[in-house]
Amino acid sequence: MTLHLIQSGLVALLFFAVLAALLSALLYPKIRNNLTRLPCQIRSNILTLWLLSPAFIGLLLAFFGLLPSWMDSHEIATEHCSSHVNGIAHLCWFDPIVHLSGVLWMSGISVLASVMLFNLYKGIRLLIKHWHFQATLRLIGEPDRQRGVFRIASDHFFVFSSGLLTPYAFISSRLMEQLSAKQLDVVLAHEQAHCRRRDVLRRLLLSLAALFHFSGTRQQLLADLELAHEQICDVAAAQKVGDRLFVAETIVNIARNTARGYPEQDIGVIAFNGSHIDIRIQQLLEQPKPVNRYAVFFSSLLFIVFFSGVLALAMPLHHLL
Numbered sequence: 001m002t003l004h005l006i007q008s009g010l011v012a013l014l015f016f017a018v019l020a021a022l023l024s025a026l027l028y029p030k031i032r033n034n035l036t037r038l039p040c041q042i043r044s045n046i047l048t049l050w051l052l053s054p055a056f057i058g059l060l061l062a063f064f065g066l067l068p069s070w071m072d073s074h075e076i077a078t079e080h081c082s083s084h085v086n087g088i089a090h091l092c093w094f095d096p097i098v099h100l101s102g103v104l105w106m107s108g109i110s111v112l113a114s115v116m117l118f119n120l121y122k123g124i125r126l127l128i129k130h131w132h133f134q135a136t137l138r139l140i141g142e143p144d145r146q147r148g149v150f151r152i153a154s155d156h157f158f159v160f161s162s163g164l165l166t167p168y169a170f171i172s173s174r175l176m177e178q179l180s181a182k183q184l185d186v187v188l189a190h191e192q193a194h195c196r197r198r199d200v201l202r203r204l205l206l207s208l209a210a211l212f213h214f215s216g217t218r219q220q221l222l223a224d225l226e227l228a229h230e231q232i233c234d235v236a237a238a239q240k241v242g243d244r245l246f247v248a249e250t251i252v253n254i255a256r257n258t259a260r261g262y263p264e265q266d267i268g269v270i271a272f273n274g275s276h277i278d279i280r281i282q283q284l285l286e287q288p289k290p291v292n293r294y295a296v297f298f299s300s301l302l303f304i305v306f307f308s309g310v311l312a313l314a315m316p317l318h319h320l321l
Contacts, residue, residue: 012062021217036224043224052210119208147184148192149191151173151176152173156172158170160270161195165198165201167200168195187254190234199270226276234280251281
C-alpha cells in the first residue's frame with residue numbers, strides 16, 4: 001500500500017507540476033508589464049510565490065487527490081470507490097500507470113535519481129566554491145567595523161555583497177576614496193540591506209525550487225525577482241539618507257565608474273551596479289504609492305477561494321480520468 005501511495009503521488013506530482021509550469025509559461029508574459037508597476041516589496045512576494053507555484057501546486061493537488069484513498073485505508077472515512085475493493089492507496093486515473101512493469105519503474109526512478117544526484121553534486125561544488133571564495137575575500141579584506149564593510153585594496157571600482165548564511169559587504173579601496181561620505185552611506189546601506197535580507201541565499205533557494213518551470217520562464221522570473229530585490233535595497237538606502245534623488249544620482253555615478261569585471265555570479269555575488277538602471281531610477285524619482293488595500297483583500301480572498309476549491313474537489317480530482 002505504501003509503495004502504491006508513493007508511486008501514485010510521484011506521478012501526480014510530476015503531472016500537476018508540469019501542468020502548472022505550462023500555465024505559468026503562457027500566462028506570465030501577458031501580465032509581466034502590469035506586475036512591474038506594483039511596489040517592489042509586493043512584486044517580490046508575488047514573484048516568490050510564482051517561482052514556487054509548480055512545486056506547490058503539484059504537491060497540493062497530488063495530496064488532495066490521494067487523500068480520499070488514504071483516509072479510507074486508515075478507516076477515517078468510508079469506502080470512497082465502490083468499484084475498488086483492494087484497499088490500495090492510489091489515484092484512480094493514475095492506477096494503470098502505477099501498475100506498469102517493475103523494469104519501467106526502476107528505469108524511471110533511476111533516471112530521476114541520476115538527475116537529482118547530479119544537481120546535488122553541482123550544488124555541493126557550488127557551496128564549496130562559494131565558501132572558499134568568501135573565505136578568500138575576508139582574508140584579503142580589511143574589516144571596517146564602524147561602517148560594517150570589508151575594504152579590499154584594489155585600483156578597480158567595485159562594491160558587492162557575498163555570503164549565504166552570514167553575508168558581508170565588500171568594497172574596493174579606490175571606490176571608497178572616490179565616493180563622498182554621503183555617497184558611501186548610500187552604497188553601503190544598499191549592500192547591507194542585501195546582507196540583512198540574505199538575498200544571495202534567497203535567490204539560490206528559489207532557483208532550486210523553481211526547477212519545474214520551463215527554462216525561459218524560470219530565467220525571466222529570476223531576473224524580475226533580482227530587479228525587485230535591487231529596488232527594495234534602493235528604497236532602504238533612500239530611507240537611510242533621506243534623499244531619493246541623491247540615491248538615484250549615486251546609482252548613475254556608480255554605473256559609470258564601477259568595473260565590469262565582477263566575480264562570477266554563480267559564486268554568489270550581488271553587485272551594486274547599473275543593472276536595470278532605468279527602472280530603478282524611475283522608481284526613486286516617483287513618489288511612493290500607497291498600497292491598495294482592496295487589491296490586497298481581493299488577492300487574499302482569491303487564494304482562500306482557490307484553497308477551498310481544491311478541498312471541495314478532492315473526490316472529483318481523485319476520479320478525474
